Amino acid sequence: MTRQLLAALVVALAVVAPAAASEEHPTLPELERELICPTCHESLAASTSPVAERMRVFIRARIAAGDTKSEIKSKLVDQFGESVLAAPPKSGFNLLAWILPLAGIVLAAGVIGALAYRWSRGRKADDEALGPSANGRFSLDPELERRLDEELARYDA
Amino acid sequence: MSGRLRIVLQVAAVSVVALLLALLGWQVFHKDKEPDLGGAAPNFTLPHLGSDQELDLASLRGKAVVLNFWASWCGPCKDEAPLLESAWKRYKDQGVVVLGVDAQDFDVDAQRFVERAGITYPVVRDKHGSTLGHYGVTGFPETWFIDARGKLVGEHVSGPLTEEDLERNIKIALGEPA
Numbered sequence: 048m049t050r051q052l053l054a055a056l057v058v059a060l061a062v063v064a065p066a067a068a069s070e071e072h073p074t075l076p077e078l079e080r081e082l083i084c085p086t087c088h089e090s091l092a093a094s095t096s097p098v099a100e101r102m103r104v105f106i107r108a109r110i111a112a113g114d115t116k117s118e119i120k121s122k123l124v125d126q127f128g129e130s131v132l133a134a135p136p137k138s139g140f141n142l143l144a145w146i147l148p149l150a151g152i153v154l155a156a157g158v159i160g161a162l163a164y165r166w167s168r169g170r171k172a173d174d175e176a177l178g179p180s181a182n183g184r185f186s187l188d189p190e191l192e193r194r195l196d197e198e199l200a201r202y203d204a
Numbered sequence: 205m206s207g208r209l210r211i212v213l214q215v216a217a218v219s220v221v222a223l224l225l226a227l228l229g230w231q232v233f234h235k236d237k238e239p240d241l242g243g244a245a246p247n248f249t250l251p252h253l254g255s256d257q258e259l260d261l262a263s264l265r266g267k268a269v270v271l272n273f274w275a276s277w278c279g280p281c282k283d284e285a286p287l288l289e290s291a292w293k294r295y296k297d298q299g300v301v302v303l304g305v306d307a308q309d310f311d312v313d314a315q316r317f318v319e320r321a322g323i324t325y326p327v328v329r330d331k332h333g334s335t336l337g338h339y340g341v342t343g344f345p346e347t348w349f350i351d352a353r354g355k356l357v358g359e360h361v362s363g364p365l366t367e368e369d370l371e372r373n374i375k376i377a378l379g380e381p382a
Contacts, residue, residue: 085333086308097278098275098308125331127308127332128332
């Protein structure tokens with residue numbers, strides 16, 4: 048039990064620690080991937096527009112000043128609006144953009160699971176309805192069996 | 205699954221798909237388009253650069269307005285700023301207002317630009333670029349001319365203004381023969 052708790056703690060730390068480090072000490076490439084150039088609407092990483100260059104200068108200066116990732120993003124949103132963020136913030140109405148896709152995936156998985164369950168149960172019921180023959184094997188549909196017998200008889204003849 | 209539940213689920217699924225298609229269609233076809241010349245100038249209320257005091261475009265009704273969209277990182281904007289400043293000084297007593305709209309910019313850069321160019325005409329700051337779509341602005345600089353009734357007149361100049369552009373369109377906005 049203790050070993051399992053320890054393992055869970057290590058996994059949790061492995062996930063949380065890099066995220067915390069990235070928040071406290073962001074790098075320019077990280078922020079470039081998470082921001083959009085306001086004039087060309089491309090990722091800041093891909094944009095070579097004058098305002099993108101100016102934003103990079105700003106970001107470098109803020110990193111050097113010790114700002115966290117959230118602080119830098121917040122300052123850029125204050126200057127350019129939320130459209131400068133590559134992903135919508137996880138708050139208010141924008142939270143829907145995060146929740147809806149996940150809800151859609153869960154719903155779709157549920158529907159597919161339910162359909163698969165119904166389909167497999169239906170097949171089993173069909174098989175059981177036919178019932179096993181005397182030799183223990185499942186018998187064919189009587190009409191199909193009759194036609195098969197006829198064909199075999201014709202073949203033997 | 206009962207028949208009624210199945211119908212409810214089918215209707216819900218079809219509704220969700222229809223809603224998503226409607227959203228997609230709106231996104232594809234609902235592009236901000238340039239306003240028509242002769243039509244009303246889209247109104248806006250924006251703060252003055254470096255101040256919380258707001259300016260409402262409608263408050264300038266009765267005056268001719270030279271509405272110039274710019275940003276500090278835009279090279280041609282630097283070139284045309286002296287022309288606009290000169291027009292402002294020359295025409296302000298005749299009922300003309302030159303109004304700069306700074307967008308997609310840093311406050312500090314915009315203020316430095318205004319100081320260096322010696323701009324004294326009013327400049328408002330559109331931090332979120334909300335006016336750009338309404339005026340069909342796709343780059344900087346761009347200029348519209350508005351007459352005393354608040355109608356868009358003359359030419360929509362995309363790119364740097366020349367002195368002739370300014371003179372001709374200011375006269376149109378003032379209702380004088382160009």
